[in-house]
Each structure stands twice: as structure tokens, then as C-alpha cells.
Amino acid sequence: MYSIDFSAFFSSAFSVDCIIFGFSDGEIKALLIKRSVKPFENYWAVPGDLVYPNEDLPQAAERILFELTGLKNIQLPQSQTFGKPNRHPQGRVITIAFFALIRIEDFEVKASSWAEEVNWVSVKNLPELAFDHNFILSSTYEIFKQKLQYEPVCFDLLPERFTLNEMQQLFEFAFNIEMDKANFRKKIKNIPLIAHDEKQQNVKHRPAKLFSFDKVNYHERVKSGEYQFKM
Amino acid sequence: MYSIDFSAFFSSAFSVDCIIFGFSDGEIKALLIKRSVKPFENYWAVPGDLVYPNEDLPQAAERILFELTGLKNIQLPQSQTFGKPNRHPQGRVITIAFFALIRIEDFEVKASSWAEEVNWVSVKNLPELAFDHNFILSSTYEIFKQKLQYEPVCFDLLPERFTLNEMQQLFEFAFNIEMDKANFRKKIKNIPLIAHDEKQQNVKHRPAKLFSFDKVNYHERVKSGEYQFKM
DNA sequence: GCAAAAGTGTTTGGATTACACCCATGC
DNA sequence: GCATGGGTGTAATCCAAACACTTTTGC
Structure with missing residues (x-):
């Protein structure tokens, strides 16, 4: 049936890479770690790890995110899978990429065997990364931008309390456009937001x-079919 | 570093599943094959195969499509990867799903060791499939529908020459809505189409x-930034 | 008062909607 | 001629873009 022994197929490994996006100073940034082991020693890379033989994929992604940031209960949508035969020098390793959107303010580096040095880097200013991580990161960024247009994920990146201008800046950065302030506010007037009495300081x-973001109201209105997020 | 031996990670296999969509009689259909081997003998399944240790993933998907339909040079976008530890009874097998959009008229079953019986089945009327294929197929259908809205992939499913009503029916079926004929034609008036003198027969x-579909014109206009497909 | 950014209103043209109507073909 | 779908026009409405203007704060 197959031209090679069936058991020869069971000689591959797979890993999960977790692209973590944040937003600060008007820029969308990715969390990178510096590798302290070979291969690609001293290169910056996307956090990732081999998946245990009995571990589910989303579970592995959660583990990586938690080990690095201490954050739990974050949505981890799947990006794409990358599996060129020669992408890993130590054997056939295919990698499934996930991405997380977090508030940089909530983030706190945790000690980790594979994360000695950690850094937020603007997606528009990435260094040369280990393995095929430049490709993985940019592909994932495109998928994330797609999501940004049709789901209210911008609020996962913005602080819990944000100004409308911060929100506008996020979209301007992502889509590389300038938007009119008045028109932006008209565009988002249907998104359920809670206006606080509190003002910006300093x-x-x-x-x-x-x-x-009024998450409860949003989900109710989506459920009833009367609303569909769209930027 | 790891609590198990490094080589223990290299004991998994992966497969590619290829969801093939077509459109006929006003319905979107998927190509299913009947399994003649265990496990899930006599169940209908999505065509798929194990990936050779040196084979690239898109290449494996192309191989499956070609073996089954004889079609080449078809875009095979990635859907998602499915990897629950127990999804395959014979070991840890994760599967990367791809999907192809083809014209049923161009399709011709090829003999294949694993495809004795082949059938087009409406996506709204699927039987119980082998493995987790119901989940894989429905997830992929959602991703396809997303694409249908923002890219001109409807023309990969429609015959090379189609009527505007056939096109409308495709969208009505996919999004489960009824559209006004006159308004549909206004909506699509910016899509570059070639009008033929030829008429429907019989x-x-x-x-x-x-x-x-005027592919050349479409690509020019997208490239110059003056046009963006949207349904 | 001035700089800087917050915040709002008006106008215009293009798209969306609902709906009415005419046209070409087979039988 | 009539049933069946093909094909088009109109008016009301909604929405997006361009742009001008007022407001509130720190210094």
C-alpha cells in the first residue's frame, strides 16, 4: 500500500509556536525570546516548544503562554501550520502556530528555561529570527489583521480603559492608513462601549x-443577530 | 530540560486531509470517499493520506487532489490543523486540512487504491464521517465561507461560463439568505466580468x-489598489 | 493667550434596499 | 397566451468621506 514501512511515518515531531501580540506606544508588537541553546543560539525567536506525545495542541499553546507571561484563560486562535521538510535542522518537525492577543500592561515575564531574555518588538521592525520564524510571524500577523476587521479583538490589545484615539491609532497602525477622527467615531458608534466618568491623566x-468594551452587551446583541462587528 | 527523552518526541505521524468543494444544482458539495479499510471501514471520509517523511505539506495535498480528480494547478489554501491525542486509533496522528475549490464539470474520478467509491454530498446533508472528519469538514466550510466574502473564489466553483443567477444561488446557499435579483446585480457591477454573446441552452x-470572470483585469485592478472584492 | 488634542456638526455623493415593471422563450 | 424566470428602473434611505468648527486642558 505504501512504498515505505508504515512505522516509518511515525518518526516526526511537532511543535507549537505561540505568537504573542501586544499594543503600546501606538505600535503593535510581538513578544520575542532570545535563544540560549543551539541551533540558532543567540537568535531572537518566537516562543515555542515541542508538544508532548499526549498533549493536545491548544493545551501546549496555553502552556507556553502561561510559562512565559503567567497569563491564563486567553483565547489562542490557530494561525497556520508550517512543515517544510528541512525547516528544522534536527529532524522533521512541523509546527502549528497559534497567536495570543494580550494587554502589555497585564504582562509580567516569568522565569523560564528557554526565555532568558524577552522583548517586545514592533512588527514593523523585526530582526532576523531563528528557523522560519520571520515567515511564521508575518503570516500570523496577516491572519490577525484579518480578524481585527471582523471581530472585536482590538479590545484584547487595548488597556481595559482606553481612549477613542488609542483605538483609532491601533487601526491606523495595523492597516497603515490615516483616519479622520470624526468619521472614526461615527464608524464605531454601534460598538457597545461603556463610557466612564474617568478621564485621561497627566x-x-x-x-x-x-x-x-461592553463584552456582555456585545455578546447579547450578536446572539440576537442584530449586530455584526465590522471595521 | 524535558521530562522525557528527546527522541520520544519523534514518534508521531501526520497526515493531510483535502476537503474538495464543488457547486452543482444550487448546492455546495464536498467530495467524499468510502473507506474500504480499517479503521472506520465502510464509513464515508474526507480524502486524506499520511505525509511522506520528505514531503512538503502543500505538495501532499496536491498529490491527493491529483490522484483523486486528475486536477493540477489548483490553489490549495490551508484550513486548520487537528491534533487531539486520541483522534486516530493507530497512534498520534495530527492532520493538516487543506481545501480545494473545483468546477464539478472539470472533475473526473481517477482510480485510486483508497477511493473505490466517490460521491459529491451537499454540505447541508452530510452523513456521519470517519474519525473527526465531520468536525474537520464543518470547520473548513466556515473558513471557506469567510473567503467567499472577501475574495473572488466563487468563480473557482462556478462553471467557466455562468449565469448571474447561478452566481446569486451560490451566495444564497452559502449564507442561507435570499437576495433581490436587481440588487444583486447592482452589488456585483464592479466585479470585472466578461459578457459573452452566448446564451443559456435548453x-x-x-x-x-x-x-x-475577467481574472486578468481583476488582478490589474487589485494591484493598482483601485479595487477590493467584497460581497 | 497659545498649543495641542478632544470632541461634534454639516454637506455631499455613492451604495443599499424595497419594489414595480417589462422582456424572451417553451409549450 | 401564459408560465417561468431574465433583466432593468426608480425612489427612499443609509453610510462614508471631506472638512470646518468648538471645547478643554497645561503652560
Whole structure:
């Protein structure tokens, strides 16, 4: 049936790579770690790890995210799978990429055997990464941008309380466009937001109002079919 | 570093599953094969195969498509990867799903060791499939529908020459909605189509005009940034 | 008062919707 | 001629873009 022995197929490994995106200073950034082991020693890389033989894939992604950031209960959508035969120098390793969207403010580096040095790097200014990680990261960024347009995931990146201008800046950065302030506000007027009395602090201009995403209201309205997020 | 021996990771296999969609009689259908071997003997399944140790993933998907349909040079976008530890009774096998959109008219079953019986089945009327193939197929169908909205992939499913009503039926079926004929035509008026002099044959009402998708024009206009497909 | 950014209103043209109507073909 | 779908026009409405304007804060 097969031209090689059936058992020869069971000689591959797979890994999970976890692309972690954040937003600060008007830029979307990815969390990179510096490798302290061969291969690609001293290269920056996307956090990832081999998957245990009995471990589920999303579970492995959660493990990596938790070990690195201490964060739990974050959605980890799948990006793509990368499996060129020669992508890993130590054997056939295919990797399934996941991505997480987190608030940089919530993030705190945890000690980890494979994460001595950790850094947020703007997606528009990436260094040369280990393995095929440049390709994995940029492919995943495209998938994330797709999601940004049709699901309210921008609020996973923005602080819990944000200004409308911060929100606008996120979209301007992602899609590399400039938007009109007045029109932006009209565009988002149907998104369920909670307006707080609280204002921005320590700015040398009129302080902006702070908003939160009204998740409960959003889910109700989506469920009833009366609303569909769209940017 | 790891709590198990490094070589123990290299004991998995992976497969590629290829979901093939087509459109006929106003319905979107998937190509299923009947398994003649264990496990899941006599169950219908999505065509798939183990990936050779030196084979690239898209190449494996192309191979499966070609063996089954004789078709080549078809885009095979990736869907998702499915890897629950117990999804395959014979060991840890994760599977990468791809999907192909083909014209049923171009399709011709080829003999194949693993495809004795082949059938097009409406995605709204699927039987119980082998393995986790119901889940794989429905997840892939959702991804395909996403693509249908923002890329001109409907023309990969429609005959080379199609009527506007056939096109409308495709969208009505996919999104489970009814559309106004006049408004549908206004909506698509920016899509570059070639109008042929040829008319529909053998219908017992006024024959409809036939159209083709103007791929060349489309790519030019997308490249210059003046056009973005949207349904 | 001035700089800087927050925040709002008006106009315009293009797209979406609902709906009505005419046209070509087979039988 | 009539049933069946093909094909088009109109009016009301909604939405997006462009742009101008007012407001509030720090210094």
C-alpha cells in the first residue's frame, strides 16, 4: 500500500509556536525570546516548544503562554501550520502556530528555561529570527489583521480603559492608513462601549474620556443577530 | 530540560486531509470517499493520506487532489490543523486540512487504491464521517465561507461560463439568505466580468446571458489598489 | 493667550434596499 | 397566451468621506 514501512511515518515531531501580540506606544508588537541553546543560539525567536506525545495542541499553546507571561484563560486562535521538510535542522518537525492577543500592561515575564531574555518588538521592525520564524510571524500577523476587521479583538490589545484615539491609532497602525477622527467615531458608534466618568491623566492637553468594551452587551446583541462587528 | 527523552518526541505521524468543494444544482458539495479499510471501514471520509517523511505539506495535498480528480494547478489554501491525542486509533496522528475549490464539470474520478467509491454530498446533508472528519469538514466550510466574502473564489466553483443567477444561488446557499435579483446585480457591477454573446441552452424560459470572470483585469485592478472584492 | 488634542456638526455623493415593471422563450 | 424566470428602473434611505468648527486642558 505504501512504498515505505508504515512505522516509518511515525518518526516526526511537532511543535507549537505561540505568537504573542501586544499594543503600546501606538505600535503593535510581538513578544520575542532570545535563544540560549543551539541551533540558532543567540537568535531572537518566537516562543515555542515541542508538544508532548499526549498533549493536545491548544493545551501546549496555553502552556507556553502561561510559562512565559503567567497569563491564563486567553483565547489562542490557530494561525497556520508550517512543515517544510528541512525547516528544522534536527529532524522533521512541523509546527502549528497559534497567536495570543494580550494587554502589555497585564504582562509580567516569568522565569523560564528557554526565555532568558524577552522583548517586545514592533512588527514593523523585526530582526532576523531563528528557523522560519520571520515567515511564521508575518503570516500570523496577516491572519490577525484579518480578524481585527471582523471581530472585536482590538479590545484584547487595548488597556481595559482606553481612549477613542488609542483605538483609532491601533487601526491606523495595523492597516497603515490615516483616519479622520470624526468619521472614526461615527464608524464605531454601534460598538457597545461603556463610557466612564474617568478621564485621561497627566496629558498637556484636554484629557480624553475613557471607555471600556461592553463584552456582555456585545455578546447579547450578536446572539440576537442584530449586530455584526465590522471595521 | 524535558521530562522525557528527546527522541520520544519523534514518534508521531501526520497526515493531510483535502476537503474538495464543488457547486452543482444550487448546492455546495464536498467530495467524499468510502473507506474500504480499517479503521472506520465502510464509513464515508474526507480524502486524506499520511505525509511522506520528505514531503512538503502543500505538495501532499496536491498529490491527493491529483490522484483523486486528475486536477493540477489548483490553489490549495490551508484550513486548520487537528491534533487531539486520541483522534486516530493507530497512534498520534495530527492532520493538516487543506481545501480545494473545483468546477464539478472539470472533475473526473481517477482510480485510486483508497477511493473505490466517490460521491459529491451537499454540505447541508452530510452523513456521519470517519474519525473527526465531520468536525474537520464543518470547520473548513466556515473558513471557506469567510473567503467567499472577501475574495473572488466563487468563480473557482462556478462553471467557466455562468449565469448571474447561478452566481446569486451560490451566495444564497452559502449564507442561507435570499437576495433581490436587481440588487444583486447592482452589488456585483464592479466585479470585472466578461459578457459573452452566448446564451443559456435548453431552458423553458428566456435564456440567460453567460458571463466569465475577467481574472486578468481583476488582478490589474487589485494591484493598482483601485479595487477590493467584497460581497 | 497659545498649543495641542478632544470632541461634534454639516454637506455631499455613492451604495443599499424595497419594489414595480417589462422582456424572451417553451409549450 | 401564459408560465417561468431574465433583466432593468426608480425612489427612499443609509453610510462614508471631506472638512470646518468648538471645547478643554497645561503652560
